[in-house]
């Protein structure tokens with residue numbers, strides 16, 4: 402395993418759940434990340450789906466002690482570069498393109514690339530990847546599907562994301578090829594809008610104890 406995937410794995414192993422955030426208002430980023438870290442969820446993925454995302458990554462990276470800020474929904478090289486510049490410590494993409502593989506090879510910040518089929522996983526293995534995002538997890542076949550990849554594609558670890566919640570997270574976390582899961586359920590829009598940070602810490606703490 403390369404030093405880069407070692408670093409990615411250490412980040413993903415910080416907690417069983419990586420919160421996936423869509424930040425509409427940059428002012429919520431720091432209190433939201435603090436609430437998640439207080440519940441034990443330190444690796445935090447901020448998706449580049451809103452205009453506030455890069456500023457939110459920068460704020461969390463600079464201001465939230467204990468947080469490891471990452472960027473999600475990275476679709477191309479320009480977004481990868483911007484996310485790194487903003488202070489992202491890991492980069493997540495829903496799928497994989499040659500452009501992303503090439504830009505990732507030029508950077509020390511690790512990429513967690515998306516894959517949903519055996520062929521996609523095999524293609525990424527040929528590029529040297531042994532840790533991937535399984536996306537969209539529930540819709541692509543769920544835990545049963547991912548389990549059936551574990552023998553033929555042994556040695557590859559996944560962070561399944563998409564349709565995962567407290568109710569089904571354990572189905573994935575008990576698989577031998579799963580290192581953590583990703584999900585937005587720990588940061589519901591209603592709680593963020595109300596500024597209910599204690600409520601979010603509670604959800605994070607519930608998620609933190611999922612494994613073990």
Ligand SMILES: O=C(O)C(=O)C[C@H](O)[C@H](O)COP(=O)(O)O
Pocket residue numbers: 421448473474475493494495536562563564565583584585586
């Ligand atoms: O675009 C990306 O890079 C993503 O990370 C997509 C997210 O994984 C899902 O949107 C989160 O899925 P839910 O937990 O079902 O809300």
